[in-house]
Amino acid sequence: MTSHILVIEDEAKLAQFIELELKYEGYQVSVAADGLAGLSAVRESHPDLVILDWMLPGISGIEICKRLRTTGDKVPIILLTAKDEVSDRVAGLDAGADDYVVKPFSVEELLARVRAQLRRNQEENPDILHFEDLSLNRSSREVHRGNRLIELTAKEFDLLEYLLAHPRQVLTRDQILERVWGYDFMGDSNIIEVYVRYLRRKLEANEEKRLVQTVRGVGYVLRD
Incomplete structure (x- = not known):
């Protein structure tokens, strides 16, 4: 079973690093470099999980979360953010993110959170x-x-x-x-x-x- 992960990140080097690490772990990976392209990619490709940067050109990660949840899309979302204040984390979760990782982060932590979200989603969604x-x-x-x-x-x-x-x-x-x-x-x-x-x-x-x-x-x- 190969899970499809969409990475929405405008920082090219970081996006490539995440993509390579995820592919090494056996995941199928797509990358979008801005908010609008990312939102379109979620709706068109129906990924199993989204890794989403908070600060994006066009539409912010928070806005993408809100739009997806408003339309009933329940895809698991891990938010990447440099904001580590409690109020910022609460705002991200309230917008619809399932988890968050604060930059800079270790790849081991990110992969562990990816596995946890995919496992939880499969357990909760027997329709897929x-x-x-x-x-x-x-x-x-x-x-x-x-x-x-x-x-x-x-x-x-x-x-x-x-x-x-x-x-x-x-x-x-x-x-x-x-x-x-x-x-x-x-x-x-x-x-x-x-x-x-x-x-x-x-x-x-x-x-x-x-x-x-x-x-x-x-x-x-x-x-x-």
């Missing part, structure tokens, strides 16, 4: 399923491969949801038929192969690696 760079939101019925939004039919979505709910578990054709099409389905069981083919075509449209694997004579499994 992840595997590698693939994510599925049960409530909005949106699917992303990295930053790419994938349009699925209702049945393709149901099939992928079932696979994502049981990662690395081999699912038999009978299990898939019963769960996705219903125990009373009277059609051709080859329908599974047809929909797996549709699904792979969409998931691998940009030549991404295959995640839906065939287990010959048994069924299918989601694994890398």
Whole structure:
């Protein structure tokens, strides 16, 4: 499972440092250099976590927090700030940030806070399923491969949801038929192969690696 982290930081060297450290830890990372670009990136790419600088050109980090929370976006936000007064920290948390790190900071502290927020978010949001760079939101019925939004039919979505709910578990054709099409389905069981083919075509449209694997004579499994 690869989490996507968006870094919104206008100080180029610091942004690059954070990006490299996060990538070394195995995260997928995007960077935005100003407030407006950052706000647009959150809304377009739906990251799993945002690392957000307080002082940004265009729109401040505090304003970005407020706008995201006003529209119902619950993405975890870690605020980076040089302001270490208690009143400033309170203002950041009140604006909607989940945590804050005061500059200058150690990368170990930042990484620990990133892990804590991602862990908490996954525990609190069972509607979002992840595997590698693939994510599925049960409530909005949106699917992303990295930053790419994938349009699925209702049945393709149901099939992928079932696979994502049981990662690395081999699912038999009978299990898939019963769960996705219903125990009373009277059609051709080859329908599974047809929909797996549709699904792979969409998931691998940009030549991404295959995640839906065939287990010959048994069924299918989601694994890398």
